[in-house]
């Protein structure tokens with residue numbers, strides 16, 4: 001490319017072209033140089049913006065190299081190292097409110113779902129299956145939050161937050177509703193929990209539970 005052409009192209013860049021506009025034109029025109037992804041990210045609330053950038057970096061560094069291998073040998077895959085890295089990165093406690101989680105009060109007021117959704121989007125960009133493996137945990141947490149029971153929330157979230165954030169524990173929470181005879185049709189649930197002294201006896205069969213460990217909350 002000759003010098004004259006290079007100079008002309010430089011002048012045509014939105015940032016430089018905008019200098020020819022008057023003050024109102026400059027005010028109305030967004031001439032920052034950034035990708036469509038970055039532009040989109042800038043429109044998000046602060047918490048979602050921060051977590052989207054972190055999720056992109058995490059997905060490129062930790063999910064991208066695993067994806068082909070998991071595809072080829074799904075049965076040999078041990079998800080614990082990945083879950084552990086996600087835990088240390090704060091992704092497993094993203095939906096909990098501070099100080100027992102990584103969501104700020106402002107994020108909660110704006111709707112924490114958006115923050116979780118942008119993380120899911122970035123993870124799934126690299127691998128849909130591994131994204132589900134990491135994000136299904138939030139489905140397991142949701143009933144605890146929705147229970148609105150302060151005692152239950154503290155009893156389960158505080159130890160989980162400490163183990164996850166500081167020890168990188170690969171533990172996850174799960175939601176086990178689906179049964180061989182009950183999918184969308186939850187009225188068909190056959191599993192029964194009966195109290196036996198200080199314990200519960202749970203009889204029934206569950207399928208499709210997406211996680212390693214099941215916490216039954218009494």
Ligand SMILES: Cc1cc2nc3c(=O)[nH]c(=O)nc-3n(C[C@H](O)[C@H](O)[C@H](O)COP(=O)(O)OP(=O)(O)OC[C@H]3O[C@@H](n4cnc5c(N)ncnc54)[C@H](O)[C@@H]3O)c2cc1C
Nearest residue numbers: 132136174175176177178182183184185207208209210211
């Ligand atoms: C990857 C994956 C992960 C999962 N993880 C979990 C998990 O962690 N925990 C958990 O509990 N479950 C989990 N599930 C199960 C999932 O939630 C169920 O698959 C879901 O509830 C649907 O049930 P089903 O597959 O039996 O489909 P069905 O309920 O048999 O539905 C099949 C189709 O029939 C339609 N249908 C159903 N009932 C009616 C009706 N009355 N009228 C008209 N149409 C109807 C449905 O819309 C659907 O299109 C997981 C599933 C998948 C694929």
